[in-house]
Amino acid sequence: MQNPKEIAVVGAGLVGSLLAIYLKRAGHSVHVFDRSPDIRKIQFSGRSINLAMSNRGWKALKNIGIAEEIRKIGLPMDKRAIHMMDQSLNFQKYGKDGESIYSLSRGVLNRKMIDLAEKEGVEFFFEHKVWDVALSEAILKIGEDEHGAWEERKYDMIFGSDGAFSRVRHRMQRQSMFNYSQEFLEIGYKELNIPANEDGTHKLDNSSLHIWPRGNFMLIALPNLDGSFTCTLFMPFKGENSFEQLDTKEKLVNFFAKYFPSTDEVIPNLVEDFFKNPKSYLVTMKCFPWTHNDKVALIGDACHAIVPFYGHGMNAGFEDITILNELMAKYGDDWQSIFTEYENSRKPNADAIAELSYRNFVEMSTKTADANFMLQKKIEKWFSEKHPDKWIPLYSRVTFSHQPYSEALAVGDRQDAIMKEILAIESIEEIWETEPVEQRILQLLSE
Amino acid sequence: MQNPKEIAVVGAGLVGSLLAIYLKRAGHSVHVFDRSPDIRKIQFSGRSINLAMSNRGWKALKNIGIAEEIRKIGLPMDKRAIHMMDQSLNFQKYGKDGESIYSLSRGVLNRKMIDLAEKEGVEFFFEHKVWDVALSEAILKIGEDEHGAWEERKYDMIFGSDGAFSRVRHRMQRQSMFNYSQEFLEIGYKELNIPANEDGTHKLDNSSLHIWPRGNFMLIALPNLDGSFTCTLFMPFKGENSFEQLDTKEKLVNFFAKYFPSTDEVIPNLVEDFFKNPKSYLVTMKCFPWTHNDKVALIGDACHAIVPFYGHGMNAGFEDITILNELMAKYGDDWQSIFTEYENSRKPNADAIAELSYRNFVEMSTKTADANFMLQKKIEKWFSEKHPDKWIPLYSRVTFSHQPYSEALAVGDRQDAIMKEILAIESIEEIWETEPVEQRILQLLSE
Numbered sequence: 001m002q003n004p005k006e007i008a009v010v011g012a013g014l015v016g017s018l019l020a021i022y023l024k025r026a027g028h029s030v031h032v033f034d035r036s037p038d039i040r041k042i043q044f045s046g047r048s049i050n051l052a053m054s055n056r057g058w059k060a061l062k063n064i065g066i067a068e069e070i071r072k073i074g075l076p077m078d079k080r081a082i083h084m085m086d087q088s089l090n091f092q093k094y095g096k097d098g099e100s101i102y103s104l105s106r107g108v109l110n111r112k113m114i115d116l117a118e119k120e121g122v123e124f125f126f127e128h129k130v131w132d133v134a135l136s137e138a139i140l141k142i143g144e145d146e147h148g149a150w151e152e153r154k155y156d157m158i159f160g161s162d163g164a165f166s167r168v169r170h171r172m173q174r175q176s177m178f179n180y181s182q183e184f185l186e187i188g189y190k191e192l193n194i195p196a197n198e199d200g201t202h203k204l205d206n207s208s209l210h211i212w213p214r215g216n217f218m219l220i221a222l223p224n225l226d227g228s229f230t231c232t233l234f235m236p237f238k239g240e241n242s243f244e245q246l247d248t249k250e251k252l253v254n255f256f257a258k259y260f261p262s263t264d265e266v267i268p269n270l271v272e273d274f275f276k277n278p279k280s281y282l283v284t285m286k287c288f289p290w291t292h293n294d295k296v297a298l299i300g301d302a303c304h305a306i307v308p309f310y311g312h313g314m315n316a317g318f319e320d321i322t323i324l325n326e327l328m329a330k331y332g333d334d335w336q337s338i339f340t341e342y343e344n345s346r347k348p349n350a351d352a353i354a355e356l357s358y359r360n361f362v363e364m365s366t367k368t369a370d371a372n373f374m375l376q377k378k379i380e381k382w383f384s385e386k387h388p389d390k391w392i393p394l395y396s397r398v399t400f401s402h403q404p405y406s407e408a409l410a411v412g413d414r415q416d417a418i419m420k421e422i423l424a425i426e427s428i429e430e431i432w433e434t435e436p437v438e439q440r441i442l443q444l445l446s447e
Numbered sequence: 448m449q450n451p452k453e454i455a456v457v458g459a460g461l462v463g464s465l466l467a468i469y470l471k472r473a474g475h476s477v478h479v480f481d482r483s484p485d486i487r488k489i490q491f492s493g494r495s496i497n498l499a500m501s502n503r504g505w506k507a508l509k510n511i512g513i514a515e516e517i518r519k520i521g522l523p524m525d526k527r528a529i530h531m532m533d534q535s536l537n538f539q540k541y542g543k544d545g546e547s548i549y550s551l552s553r554g555v556l557n558r559k560m561i562d563l564a565e566k567e568g569v570e571f572f573f574e575h576k577v578w579d580v581a582l583s584e585a586i587l588k589i590g591e592d593e594h595g596a597w598e599e600r601k602y603d604m605i606f607g608s609d610g611a612f613s614r615v616r617h618r619m620q621r622q623s624m625f626n627y628s629q630e631f632l633e634i635g636y637k638e639l640n641i642p643a644n645e646d647g648t649h650k651l652d653n654s655s656l657h658i659w660p661r662g663n664f665m666l667i668a669l670p671n672l673d674g675s676f677t678c679t680l681f682m683p684f685k686g687e688n689s690f691e692q693l694d695t696k697e698k699l700v701n702f703f704a705k706y707f708p709s710t711d712e713v714i715p716n717l718v719e720d721f722f723k724n725p726k727s728y729l730v731t732m733k734c735f736p737w738t739h740n741d742k743v744a745l746i747g748d749a750c751h752a753i754v755p756f757y758g759h760g761m762n763a764g765f766e767d768i769t770i771l772n773e774l775m776a777k778y779g780d781d782w783q784s785i786f787t788e789y790e791n792s793r794k795p796n797a798d799a800i801a802e803l804s805y806r807n808f809v810e811m812s813t814k815t816a817d818a819n820f821m822l823q824k825k826i827e828k829w830f831s832e833k834h835p836d837k838w839i840p841l842y843s844r845v846t847f848s849h850q851p852y853s854e855a856l857a858v859g860d861r862q863d864a865i866m867k868e869i870l871a872i873e874s875i876e877e878i879w880e881t882e883p884v885e886q887r888i889l890q891l892l893s894e
Contacts, residue, residue, distance in 0.1 A: 132594075147579075147594070165621075173629075174612075176728045177684075181628035182620075237624075281623045 001027050003333050008033060008140055008155040010130045011162035014051075014106070015300030015317035017113035019161055020122040021064055022325055030122045031155075033140065035129040040114060044107030047191055047280045050222035050230040051109060052077070052209070052311030053102040054399040060318035063325070066116055073112060074102035075223045081208035082368050083262055091208065092368065092377060095396045101311065103209070103222040105230065133158060133171045135292040157335065160298045161317075164285050164305035169298055178287065185282040185307060187361070188243060189234045192219075192273050194266045196227025203266045204229065211368055212260050217241050218365040219260055231267065233274075234365070243279055282307045284354050290343040294335035297342065299324070304350035309360035310398060316353050316405070320346055352405035356398060356412075371429075376419050379432050383441055390445060391415065418444045448474050450780050455480060455587055455602040457577045458609035461498075461553070462747030462764035464560035466608055467569040468511055469772055477569045478602075480587065482576040487561060491554030494638055494727045497669035497677040498556060499524070499656065499758030500549040501846040507765035510772070513563055520559060521549035522670045528655035529815050530709055538655065539815065539824060542843045548758065550656070550669040552677065580605060580618045582739040604782065607745045608764075611732050611752035616745055625734065632729040632754060634808070635690060636681045639666075639720050641713045643674025650713045651676065658815055659707050664688050665812040666707055678714065680721075681812070690726055729754045731801050737790040741782035744789065746771070751797035756807035757845060763800050763852070767793055799852035803845060803859075818876075823866050826879050830888055837892060838862065865891045 004027045009016050012034035020030045053074060061067040078100040082090040094101060114124065131150060132141040138158045143150035160168025164182075173180050194203055202223055204210055210221040210229070217235035224230060236242040241259075246252045249271050256263060256270060263270075285305035291297040300317030324342050331337040367373035377393075384391040394412030397403050403411075421444060422428065422437065431437060451474045456463050459481035467477045500521060508514040525547040529537040541548060561571065578597060579588040585605050590597035607615025611629075620627050641650055649670055651657055657668040657676070664682035671677060683689040688706075693699045696718050703710060703717060710717075732752035738744040747764030771789050778784040814820035824840075831838040841859030844850050850858075868891060869875065869884065878884060 147597070150594070177631045179630050181630075183626050183628075184624045 002328060004028050005156040007157045009159045009161055010168050012114060012124060013161060013163060014110055014113060014314050016161035017117045018060060018318060019159060019299060019321050020117045021120050022321055024120045024122050025064060026328060031125060032122055033125045033128045033130050038126040039107065040111045047278050048106045049232045049308050051104040051106055051314050053104055054315050056315040056319040056402060059402060060322045073108050073225060074104045075206060075225060076100035077103055077207055077209045079208050080368060081205055081210045083210060083212045084369055087262060095400050099400050101399060105224050130167050133168050135171060135296050138295045158296045160302045161300050163301045164283055166298065166302035168296065169287060169302050172292060180287045182283055182285045186236050187234055188237050188279045188281055189232050190274065190279055191277050192231035192233055192267055193269060194221055194229035194231055200227045202227050211364055213365050213369040214259050215366055284358060286351065286354060288347055291339035294339055297339050304354060306354045306357040309364055310357040312353050312357060316350065349405040352409040356409055372423060375429055376423060379422060382433060449775060451475050452603040454604045456606045456608055457615050459561060459571055460608060460610060461557055461560055461761050463608035464564045465507060465765060466606060466746060466768050467564045468567050469768055471567045471569050472511060473775060478572060479569055480572045480575045480577050485573040486554065487558045494725050495553045496679045496755050498551040498553055498761050500551055501762050503762040503766040503849060506849060507769045520555050520672060521551045522653060522672060523547035524550055524654055524656045526655050527815060528652055528657045530657060530659040531816055534709060542847050546847050548846060552671050577614050580615050582618060582743050585742045605743045607749045608747050610748045611730055613745065613749035615743065616734060616749050619739060627734045629730055629732045633683050634681055635684050635726045635728055636679050637721060637726055638724050639678035639680055639714055640716065641668055641676035641678055647674045649674050658811055660812050660816040661706050662813055731805060733798065733801060735794055738786035741786055744786050751801060753801045753804040756811055757804040759800050759804060763797065796852040799856040803856055819870060822876055823870060826869060829880060
């Protein structure tokens, strides 16, 4: 047990609420500030992508005994359902039998997490806008307007879990020796919706993550408990097949009829939703350091915002908490050591999942419809079942293991190079399930 | 001639003052704001590195007829003077006979530029702190404190020449789709001084840029008109041979005696200056876009701050002005086209000079003392004199030509690859000045 501290957490999102529970359990007094109204009392905005909770996320929940509660509001997805241009459907299993990721609505999960945190005794202050922080003194500066009157609140320690546009980080960024980058994709997204059938059942298979891969754009759909799917259309802002082009009802309808004909019946409110819901941006944000003395630490998107194509933004943030918690056990009240090891151990892993997520757009939007890629997946599955100690596919390392992301990335690159050689073997599509291919992979692995 | 506009320039540094002259000459009303007191009325701070004006800088000055005036306050340097560890001195010419870069004191130059701008009718507002900008309306927000009362001033157009920590960019950075990065080196610098002899002459050769290359740290010295040299010590903040280590007078004196024995007599105030002058940081800052509609444009360090090892920070900023001026002639009052072509054409060149500058630390601090590097320089000089149409060394492309930086970088990389092959030839140090070597280079060039 640590000596109790007065701790402020800035940001009542998923990472902020879970961190608050951990800190409260460790004996601290915890205040959580958020600039928005209580999400439990408002309609959740139409600019979200459903979450895919995987093993890293579950571990952080299990560790404080709330995993089962959360599992009730999620739906397991054990495969991708690929909707090809020729209208055929191709299923691609994510892992081994029994391995799934869980579809969760961000709004539903966030409300639940705040409920759980309040039950633990965490205090929430909604509609409190933190504009600035005195880093060395751990003072929050709160007010209605950025350039209006501010109230100051002093704490022993502050955590910034205030997301990609973190104000806590904003202050750190103005220190010397603070490295920082923000890079926007030329691709944005828009939320659409597949409602439930009248009897409350799902219109599409509800244990799949659905993808309509179309090259430089794609549509995805993740199931919700209420029978609906949250859909997300990813496409470039400008150029061919872009948001800019779809500026009339007619163009939009023709576009969907051409590229996503199977959605005609299942997305009834296409036109209304498309023109009502905002276009959202996708940014990769990196920075270092993540902490200031033993007073302030960034966590989650506030220090490593990533693009959503691996479904690991929340999972990586929850893993930050797992690691922080281990370091609290290791170092007790020595917060300087906790923070130093936290940022040094997490930084390479945050960079790795950023890279993996960036690359995964191409995998989802293009490769999932590619015959070579499907063959590679089959060979990897076949070989890893024969040699589970020698081969775990990259997706499984990232999603179903707790191997540090940076290691998963390095091993994945090596495995990919091997698969490139294997796919180059003549008539590989006919002979892949044979002894010589197996031997060749073993040989390449031992080199 | 363009239609006259009311234009604000934020930042009265070198780029801001020169830009103001150009805009005034084009018929606009120009107000320049700077947060600091008038540099002409204060002692210039001890945290500067002397400037090295090269052809790109001169071109921008010549174009409005002030080059000769400025040349009077500079000193030509036609070579590097390398102070080796064994106390020997090695001279390395920068270019062909008659090609020099010019050493200029930043303070002296900046005062002169402001004088010249005032003579043109530019109005300066010193001690006016710009904290924020309304981008779409071109309104400056000025006040004593960031979080105090602000006065608003509306213009037709605003230029942000307010340096690496630009407040104008700071506002742009908070827009979606604004890419940004700041990256600090682990190496910092400190200004030292070699005073003039009693008779006003220089203590070291005054037509050289002096370098004491010592691997991960180095000392440099650039001559001033008054007989003194401005010295800069570059070294890591931490670790072996770092600022952190030199924390007592004794350690400092021993360190200089060991690594820079030849400076013993010429830097009399070493101890006082070292502990009085601040440590400064080195940052590479990149961003995009550089403009907002036809209202706001960044220029110079505000959109491409680089490390100083190629001596091109000011030169690149002045070249921005040259290009902007060409576009003003091309597009007249169509400022949207001026700004769009300005940012698109300059961005790759800004990235290239950032890369070249970053790499040049290793060239200055390590390679200049390396036998292989010196041989490469000799071979390049020999070959380029024989084939001036086929080979211009990278340094000359960057410094004595107006070739876009991005092209210079690309050609330089190719030339470097060729030189690598040439240096690998057996006994090259004995046979470099021979026909077979010449033929081999010609062959590699034609591949």
